[in-house]
Amino acid sequence: MENILSVITFIPFIGMLIICCLPKNSVGLIKGVALVATGIPLILATQLYFGYDPMAGADGAYAYVEQIDWITGIGAQYHVGIDGISLPLVWLTSILLFLGVPASFGIQKSQKAYYALLLLLEVGVFGVFISLDYFLFYVFWEIMLLPMYFLIGIWGGPRREYAAIKFFLYTLAGSVLLLIAVIALRLQMTDIAPETPFSIPAMVAAASEGLLTGASLPNGGLLLGMEFSTWAFWFLFIGFAIKVPVFPFHTWLPDAHVQAPTPISVILAGILLKLGGYGMMRACFPIMPVAFYENAYILAILGVISIVYGSFVALGQTDFKRMVAYSSVSHMGYVLLGVGAMTVWGAEGAAMQMFAHGTSSAAMFMVVGVIYDRAHHRDLNGFGGLSQPMPVYWGLTTICFFAGLGLPTMSGFIAEALTLVGAFQSDDIRFQALVLISIIGVVITAAFLLWAIQRVFLGTLNEKYKDYPDMNFREIFCMVPLLILCIVFGIFPNLILDVMHPSLDHLVTLLTAGGN
């Protein structure tokens, strides 16, 4: 199929329209439509993933490209395509959204609106991953916020209103800065060639020729006393960093995660955080390679701070979900460290970490959801001995946490190891110090995850909990595929590394060229 990417993206949208037309009492039908509307993209994306020729993404090329004029007034196009960086994430999205539907069957309030918003969210996420036009990218980037706001705000926990608006405000603050930088870049592109489309690859190409220096902007691109390359890079970076989230922009994350309903936390951790990392790799670093080269060390430091700080804060949490949320901050730090190192291994580690974290943290939030549905609280110290009434739960949780702490044979191990080795290889000697510091994060992560297992499953069984039913089929169905992915990619990492390698190789070439 030529336009398979559009089909994948807009089938959920059609599903949303159908759900909007259904009467709100026919809950079964609504769930069915939601399953089908996420299931078809899953099948197609799986096909796409295994039918993908990795060399299609070599040398900055893209596969399955569609390019249609959209807003002629500003040269924006409907320009989509995938490469080795976006394809795994598209696939991950289709998996998690599909699993998110059965995971949501427990939700009782206004199901019609819920599933409609969930599908709209899927459209936005797919759109960001496949967009090659910066304007289109930005539109999808923002469309996503709205369903997320309502999903947290309507179906969330007690402080949902606060968490929802905080999430929205943080992300918007980042994305308006992003918009200003994009406008400045776009103006230079039209100066170079008036008819250029608004495309990201064109900007990357112009940047690699050293054309986007801000010289054609008024005042030579000086803004508030900052050089163009400085402010534009940081505006873009902050826009994406808030989403990742990188320390110190992470404070929205614990609130959003804790208040969101389980399936939304799963999607938030599994996919939305990846958007930030993906955005940097696609639409920030290669467009500002020089500024990136100059600031790579600072980025890596931010990454390491996220790794270490996130793990220490997670260690101190008593709320199960908050702990998992901070573990996300820690895990996403590897992405910055890996890309910042500017080695192929580091970049591969970063890209793989995004996928690995997408599966393992999603599974972890499902773990939290299972116990929360039964106990209606998440206090780590309030449990104990749950391994007796819920052995299956115990087993799956243990696998899941091992994936999270990066045990060998799990995908997280490959990702973290690649990142650290890649950073160690860096020409910049200072990176070796950063690697050593981030080892602390690895150790602490292992500590808080194992400690959590101990507190929840071992020890004396609390009488209140002895009649808890074990995980039901639906819960197992939602979690097991993710754990299988963790293990499969942990044992056969080449299944994903081969797909990503040519594109990442090209990315690293572009980035290191920034130093020359």
Next chain:
Amino acid sequence: MSVPTEHLVILAGILFSIGVAGFCLRRNLIVMLMSVELMLNAANLTFLAGSRAHSAGGEPMLEGAVFAIFVIVVAAVEASVGLALVIALYRRQQTVSVDSLNQLGDA
């Protein structure tokens, strides 16, 4: 011997300033409306002075004079609308102070 243009402009400036000051300092709505009239009349005087000065070359320049006549009309209409509203206010509240306009505002 005619009055120099500068004198007319200065007089108009004084009138305008009195109008602005009256508007800002007085709390009586009728006086405030009168101050507005004063400002408009200052404008009229300036228009006429300008019109006369520019006609000095021989060819009469009447745009300013025409403008002044229109401003008189506008001022009259504005005064009638304004006074009608003041009367409505007086009927209801027995006062014409601007302080009685206190129903609307940031709480």
Next chain:
Amino acid sequence: MNPYIEGMQALAPELVLTALALIVLVADLLTKGKDSRRMGYLTLAGLAVVGGMLALRLGEPSQTYFGMVIVDSFGTFFKLFTVAAVAVVCVFILSDKNERKNGIGEYYFLLLGASVGIFFMVSTNHLLLLVLGLELLSLASYALAGFHKGQRKSAEAAMKYVVFGGLSAGIMVYGISLLYGMTGTLDLAEMATLAGDSIPTGLVPQLYLSAMPVGVAMVMILAGFAYKMSVVPFHFWTPDVYEGSPTPVTTFLAVASKAAGVAALLRFVGALFPVDGVDEIIMWYGDRFGMLIAVLAAVTMTLGNLSALRQQSLKRMLAYSSIAHAGYILIGVATRTSEGFDAAMYYMTAYYFMNLGAFGVLLYFESALGSDRIEDMRGFGWKSPLISIAMVAFLVSLTGLPPTIGFYGKYLLFKVGVAEGLGWLVIVAALNSVVSLFYYFSVAKSLFLKESNDERPALSQPLFAGLLTAIGVLTIFFGLFPDSIQELVEMCSLLGS
């Protein structure tokens, strides 16, 4: 042909509109005000005729009649805009329960009269006609604001409007008189081009003589525009008048009246200080004038947004939001380029859709709940989902997020801002839109995130709901496919491209 007849033909839309106003007035007298709904339909039919006549004119070359009336596409754009706005306001009046009780045909007469004022205001470079159009608009607006004369709030709103309106008119007319005294002409185009030797001296020699008096006159004239657009520091009347006036009138003031102010300001700045001015000193002076407008823009948007944050009443919040939006529009004016003006016009169009929508929803809530407090709308989204979802679309657009028309408008404004070296202003505007998210979404929060404790069922108004949904759909449609509006704007561009 006789130039007089030719001129009358060119002014046909204005003449039809004036005739329509008088017919409505007389017909209402004859029916003794019993049949005000028919007056509404008559007005709508007449507006459709005027709109059709205007639409046929689009794209025709610019012509000047009687030495002061300019008939060009730029003016036609704003006239069409006004006709569309007044038509929607008429529908609001027709579907509002409270208005039906008061139901008086004079409503339509005053609206049409105000529109005639706008028509002349937007189609002239001559300061006399500008002032007359502006005053006609103002006088009709005063009466409209106080239309519910039995209500204390309405009367108070009208009084405040008159007092502030008089002040700004006084300042503006005095400024014009000074400018006339210095340059000897009231025609802006003539003023910009006259050389120093002729007897009316024009602007350039005056600026060489001394820039200060011209500056005083310019700032005073700016006051009149600032008042119509509710730009700081002439915004004080806005929240009170918007709150006290009947909601359809508020809609008219927020949309049509503000657009007229924008159009007149664009003509004024475009005629005197285009960025590629004829003379060096004009360019030098224009830079300063542009900087003044840029500073006003920054202050206006910031003040409007910060004040809107603490409003409990949706109506008052929208009033402050309209102040903030005036600030955004000024970005385009401050650049003094053709692209900037086009962006301002595009944003005005966006503003049209989202504000008509938002005020329509407000009107709906007022009739359904008898209150305009955001808090009282708790859980209403679940009762009338269609209107509430449309409201979310308007709120998203007002915030300036995709995929809505408001986003594209903001994008264009930001683009010209960055391109013309007003990056600092764009950053202020961008941060402002983040702030505005907070208060706009307090409405969405109330509608959907809160539980309702109000047992009253939703109001069933299929026609009105249909209109609002249509505006909502257009808000999103033109956000995704803005080309058609952009082409229209470029066709009607003031400075040409």
